[in-house]
Amino acid sequence: MHCPTCNTKIIYYFGKTVKGKQRFLCSSCGSEFTPEQSIERR
Ligand SMILES: [Zn+2]
Numbered sequence: 027m028h029c030p031t032c033n034t035k036i037i038y039y040f041g042k043t044v045k046g047k048q049r050f051l052c053s054s055c056g057s058e059f060t061p062e063q064s065i066e067r068r
Contacts, residue, residue: 031057 028035029052040051040058049060 027061029054029057030059031055 027037027050029037029050031052032055034052034054036053037050038053040049042048043060047060047062049058051058
């Protein structure tokens with residue numbers, strides 16, 4: 027697992043989304059992101 031913005035591996039758990047997915051917070055650039063597939067299913 028790494029930050030999609032700056033590629034650092036120093037990230038923190040940052041709660042969950044309303045859908046129950048784990049969210050992460052990058053300690054380097056401060057961006058929040060959710061690990062999921064790049065292709066959205068609909
Ligand atoms: Zn980052």
